[in-house]
Amino acid sequence: MILSRLEVLRRWLRARTRAYRVQLALTLRMTLAAILSLILAQALDLPLPLWTVLTALIVTQMSVGRSLKASIDYMLSTVAGTIYGGALAILIPHQSEWSLLLVLFLAVAPLALLAALKRNLNAVPVASIIIVLMPAIAHTSGPFDTAVYRVLEVSLGVIVGFLVSFLVLPAGGHRLARQEAARVLDLLAKVLARLLPGPMADVEAEELRQLYDRIGQALGDLTVSATEGEHERSAGLSAEPDVRPLRQTLARLRHDVITLRRIVRGESLPEPLQSRLTPKLVEVGRAGGEYLRAAGIELLARRLPPSADRLEAAFVAAAAEIAAQRGEGLTRGLSDDMVGRFFALSFALEQLRQNLRQLGREIERSARAQ
Incomplete structure (x- = not known):
């Protein structure tokens, strides 16, 4: 009786696994990408491993083609937003509250328009805001160092996420x-x-x-x-x-x-x-x-x-x-x-x-x- 019930359970699990194999594979890839990105970020002594883990999760998509596109788009958005936000933070002093609001406006408004026109660059305003606000919020080094580390953290996350998507139970488009x-x-x-x-x-x-x-x-x-x-x-x-x-x-x-x-x-x-x-x-x-x-x-x-x-x-x-x-x-x-x-x-x-x-x-x- 127990053996027959176990056999029924085994068949049910096999049927469910086959029916949702794509979703289960994505779950495994995202989990591995998060763990590996955190291990590597800590090994490289990056100041904010959070960005590496989040980036790895973002670029780990259902298919290899979608992961490739997400990797390219997110990397371009990060680099563009980082350069723009870093330039604003360096060129415009913003120690006072009003100057910070001005820099924040300049960091968001033009890039929000760009993101609205180019949806594949929707992460550009986010990257710019991080470079402008992160030194003051986290009490880290200046905008230049923040920009460099931001690009390194995101680059590592992109590499890990894409490699996991390509190597671990890959699902082609x-x-x-x-x-x-x-x-x-x-x-x-x-x-x-x-x-x-x-x-x-x-x-x-x-x-x-x-x-x-x-x-x-x-x-x-x-x-x-x-x-x-x-x-x-x-x-x-x-x-x-x-x-x-x-x-x-x-x-x-x-x-x-x-x-x-x-x-x-x-x-x-x-x-x-x-x-x-x-x-x-x-x-x-x-x-x-x-x-x-x-x-x-x-x-x-x-x-x-x-x-x-x-x-x-x-x-x-x-x-x-x-x-x-x-x-x-x-x-x-x-x-x-x-x-x-x-x-x-x-x-x-x-x-x-x-x-x-x-x-x-x-x-x-x-x-x-x-």
Whole structure:
């Protein structure tokens, strides 16, 4: 009994670890970066190891590409803010309260404007303020020594944080992008599998709206990770293929699925068109959902795309039915609105078919690029 419970617990822990391996890896990297930066700062006898530890935590990000960008941006911000703040503190005496307020205004206002215009330099005002105020608050040496130590402390933190991100369970931007792409495919599969004409309950409609929101959020995360992957490749840290074409294909699939849902959930076509089309659309939804779900699995595993035989057969059957109805003249007596919906349905199905084929090509490209 106890052994069976331990086995259940072990499986649960393994499943949770796999589900949150990226987050757990980031936790480990941040912890190691903080500890190592403190040890090195104390070994080098830096006056304020706090800045080294905080910098190491700031530049230790989810992916190597994000850590690289954070390291460059934070280092540039620190150097620029330190030079500017040090120059103000040296050139303008500020022993009195009013002179200190003047120097503080000059240290913040121009750099705050710069940070607003260049968001990657948002740490510039902070560095400038530290150089101006730290000697008076901490009773340390003058602004020149404070500036030198500030750059040394931040530089050490940047080096430690980036090396830990690169060496300890590194997560590349392209890999994270593929994980987000697989999440998008799973969500699209859930939507497409519900491609059933007819009325929809309010609960189901709300669930679909939530799915659409989650798809949009996942696409946004995918875009960020893909950009970080390109930063890694530009720096020679990765040889992974560009995932931005995959992101574009997924965005088109999202548009196709939403369009198709709106068409089939609108006003029903008159009989016998509706009853003859319904089974074909249901099969397209089921086959498409099955294909998208399998495609996400193969994409994560870097394997070739799944078989599309059932999916192609479903599209062929739907296209043949639409062509047959047109050939029989069943659309001649329809209103202009119904005719528009009928042809929009045909066009949406063909667009979905073409983009699913493109998805297969993108998955194959990813698999062969290993």
